[in-house]
Amino acid sequence: MTVIPHNPADVFPPYRAYAHATEVRGDARMLFVSGLNGYEADGKTLPESFEAQADLIWRHLRSILASAGMDTDDLVSLRTYLADPADDEANVRMRVKHLGTHQVSLTVVCCRLLDPRWKLEMEAVAATGR
Helix, strand or coil: CEEEEECCCCCCCCCCCCECEEEEECCCEEEEEEEECCCCCCCCCCCCCHHHHHHHHHHHHHHHHHHCCCCHHHEEEEEEEECCHHHHHHHHHHHHHHHCCCCCEEEEEECCCCCCCCCEEEEEEEEECC
16 A cells, blocks of 8 residues: 655645645555543543644544554544634644654634534544555
């Protein structure tokens, strides 16, 4: 399986930890991860800060990926829903912290979330040839 980021020169420069498009070629297993929120494993405890919720979401995402024999290098797409656009820079820092130089297709939407305590929700697509 080959994963190819597409960032054509005639489109605006890609953001950090971002690709305009991600192509998956060859035989691949794909994993579609539902929207994750920042609850602790008990499903009741929710930290107040954006950073704490985001770290939990990334921890949950890593656990789900591992359950499928994957890791963050297998991510090809992320969609993040932010409750407050003021958290965008913190969201970028979290993404870079967890992805490093790995580029994924990405969309960030600012909207009202189901629970007013949620700072963000994130869904993902991963693909691997393993």
